[in-house]
Amino acid sequence: MILSKRYQEFQDWVRQFARKEVAPRAKELDKKEEFPRDLVKRMAELKMLGIFIPEEYGGAGLDTLCYAIAVEEVGRVCGSTGIFLAAHSSLGVFPIYHAGDEKQKSRWLIPLVKGEKIGSFGLTEPNAGSDAAATRTTARLEGDFYVINGIKRFITSGSIADIIVFTATQDPSKGHRGISAFVVEKGTRGFSYGRNEDKLGLRGSITSELIFEDCRIPKENLLGKEGEGFKVFMDTLDGGRISIGALALGIGEGALDAIINFVQQAQESGQPLKKNQWIQSMVAEIATELESARLLVYQAAQLKDVGIPFIKESAMAKYYASKVGMKATSIALEIFGADGLTDEYPVERFMRDEKLMEIGEGTSEIQKIVIARQILGK
Amino acid sequence: MGLIIFNDEQTLIQNEVKKFVKDKLSPIADEIDKKEKFPEEIITTLTELGLMTIMVPEDYKGAGLDCTSLCIAAEELSKECASIGLVMVVNNCLVGYALSRYGTQFQKTQYLNSLSDGVIGGYGFCPEINNPERLLKSEKKGGNFVLSRGNGFILNGAVAEFILFSNFQEKKFLLFPKQAGLKLKNQYILGMRSAGIVRFEFNQIEVPETSSFSFDNKVFDLAYIGFSAVGLGIARAALDSAIKYAKERKQFGRPICEFPMVQELITKMKIAVETSRLLVYESAKCFDNNEDSSLIANITRVYVTETAVLCGLNAIQVYGGYGYTKDYPVERYLRDAKTLQVLLGQPYLAKSLIAKEILL
Structure with missing residues (x-):
């Protein structure tokens, strides 16, 4: 795909940033399970925390394609920093921009975009995963407050977030029509965090449980209208899938970068490894699949930018990019052999990080259902 | 499945190892994995049971059993803890068998003899x-x-x-x-x-x-078969976990095992596990019958370790977000399987050996 000059320049710029400033930190973030606050600050300075948000709200005033390119390039060197960027932008910033009123935007959106606050998104619950409409967290209106009770799980950046968009139901019997979206701020009474998850990968990103116990939030923290929360979240996820597709692509490309670097230097029985046809076959296959994934991701982003429905395309982008990305990272280890199992090379980390891309923000199975429904009808 | 038939001695080994796993290993397997340290006490017990020298000739104080018995023990141990299965396979194949097949009398007396005393x-x-x-x-x-x-x-x-x-x-x-x-x-x-x-x-x-x-390729034929038995154990553990979880976990008002997309993930695992079992015991039988086992050992190694990886990946997928955490063993199955797959060399090397045998 030929990117216009504007996008190429952006790509060069963000790639430089990722390679110079993020890449040297990646191994250590994974090892120490350290959240990169300094990188968040740096990305805020570079206006990377609100790439697709208009300048009037402090954003970069760019578009979804630039955003996808940024997540891809950051993910290419560090999955943990990539998932932070994707979650903060698509799940923290976007729903407030999309569904918030002006007052809410000035209160929450601007500090999020400026990186003064960290954003997060609470949808998943212990018993509401793929079945997101099964939300059991409840909201009860009492005077000027909503009283919230319930537990959210697997929330990216949960325990470090300052502003959390979440769903709760006012009437479980109404299914998804009973669900509304709200915002809770860190420090609100009755709102606390459970433990952080100990995960296979993305260990430099925080995943937490959120606990609401008679948590009272002011009425004006309702995002959109009552009963329309599910719609807000589905719209959010349609866009979020583009960024997870971009991240899956980036991690896969990171593995391919490592393979290329290794194969160009390595020898087997005195012969350059790059001349080995077994290797050539694997590399060609991975490279072709990742290139196809890139087309799907960029296409979904462009559709969103021009305002054409992109539900099917974003689901395809995430489904395919995570699938071929998983394959690429897995094959990377098969090319590196035992050396690749150690932390001297980044490939085992890429494989651990990539597995989440087939799960988070809608599993591959859910993506296939979305795609099939778009093609076959409900 | 009637193709795999164990003799009385092998059946006895299977029952013994199963009993050991159930009584002794299961209760602490999780702890062993969490600690990520060599489980010396369990290995001492394995030595006492004769499993660490299961293939070492009786003249050197080993159990003097065959490759099939080794695979039975490796499969059952690895189903609970692949690291332990691997330790046992390495000691038997790459150390014990190598010494007994190729070593000098002095080396055998000095080193091979010591294995049954608990030397690793x-x-x-x-x-x-x-x-x-x-x-x-x-x-x-x-x-x-x-x-x-x-x-x-x-x-x-x-x-x-x-x-x-x-x-x-x-x-x-x-x-x-x-x-x-x-x-x-x-x-x-x-x-x-x-x-x-x-x-x-x-x-x-x-x-x-x-x-x-x-040395010749025989020792590696044996090692690949032993490694594959470890892979089979991991794959079965992943399959069992996925089945159990899919029956328990409810979404959209019913157990997720009722959804065809989950069924597809698990049936793929099942098909590959059953095929892997046939391959492991077929290659073990070849080895025990003193047939040329190089081709079948390489085929087995490629297929079974790939199966273990597939099962690890699919088990995590069935568990969803939970599977990505260390609260459940499925993420370990993937890490162990991938390690097993590439530890002794790139899988394409095994494929090129297969190609050499059948084409060149």
Whole structure:
């Protein structure tokens, strides 16, 4: 795909940033399970925390394609920093921009975009995963407050977030029509965090449980209208899938970068490894699949930018990019052999990080259902 | 499945190992994995049960059993804890069998005999595909092999008292006690984290030629079959976990096992596991019948370790977000499986051996 000059320049710029400033930190973030606050600050300075948000709200005033390119390039060197960027932008910033009123935007959106606050998104619950409409967290209106009770799980950046968009139901019997979206701020009474998850990968990103116990939030923290929360979240996820597709692509490309670097230097029985046809076959296959994934991701982003429905395309982008990305990272280890199992090379980390891309923000199975429904009808 | 038929002795071994796993290993398997340390106590018990020397000839105080028995034990142990299965397979195949098949009388008396007393042997190797500066540099000087450079791994290295090092350049196994000049590192490794795998660098080490012996592919045929039995254990564990979870976990008002997309994930695992079982025991039978087992061992190694990886990936997928956490064992199955798949060499090397056998 030929990117216009504007996008190429952006790509060069963000790639430089990722390679110079993020890449040297990646191994250590994974090892120490350290959240990169300094990188968040740096990305805020570079206006990377609100790439697709208009300048009037402090954003970069760019578009979804630039955003996808940024997540891809950051993910290419560090999955943990990539998932932070994707979650903060698509799940923290976007729903407030999309569904918030002006007052809410000035209160929450601007500090999020400026990186003064960290954003997060609470949808998943212990018993509401793929079945997101099964939300059991409840909201009860009492005077000027909503009283919230319930537990959210697997929330990216949960325990470090300052502003959390979440769903709760006012009437479980109404299914998804009973669900509304709200915002809770860190420090609100009755709102606390459970433990952080100990995960296979993305260990430099925080995943937490959120606990609401008679948590009272002011009425004006309702995002959109009552009963329309599910719609807000589905719209959010349609866009979020583009960024997870971009991240899956980036991690896969990171593995391919490592393979290329290794194969160009390595020898087997005195012969350059790059001349080995077994290797050539694997590399060609991975490279072709990742290139196809890139087309799907960029296409979904462009559709969103021009305002054409992109539900099917974003689901395809995430489904395919995570699938071929998983394959690429897995094959990377098969090319590196035992050396690749150690932390001297980044490939085992890429494989651990990539597995989440087939799960988070809608599993591959859910993506296939979305795609099939778009093609076959409900 | 009627193709795999165990004789009385093998059935006895299976029952014994199953009982040991249930009574002794299961209660602490989780702890062993969490600690990521070589489980010395369990290995001592395995020695007492004769499993660490299951294939060592009776003349050298071993159990003198066959490859099928080894696979039965490896499969059952690995279903609970793949690291333990691997330790046992390495000790039997790459140390015990190598010594008994190729070693001199002195080496056998000295080293092979000691295994049944609880001495653990290590298997060392340097990966042969890398940047030339990292590859093994070995020269013959006087009556010695001089190893002046090389980055490698020692399986069972954390506790091994002696090491069999495969010098592929010279087609020789070098036998030496843990000694100076061998820089050992406890480096991070993706999986098999309780198996005591250590990294080493050679720093000018000399091994007398008299401490070396030649080998052929037989020892690796056996090792690949043993590794595959470990992979089969991991794959079965992943399959069992996925089945159990899919029946328990409810979404959209019903157990997720009722959804065809989940069924597809699990049936793929099941088909590959059943096929893998046939391959493992078919290749073990070939080996035991003294047939040329090179082709079947390589086929088995490629297919079964790939199956283990597939099962690890699919089990995590069935568990969803939960599977990505360390609260459940499925993420470990993936890490162990992937480690097993590439530890002894790139899978394409095995495929090229298969191609050589059937085409060239």
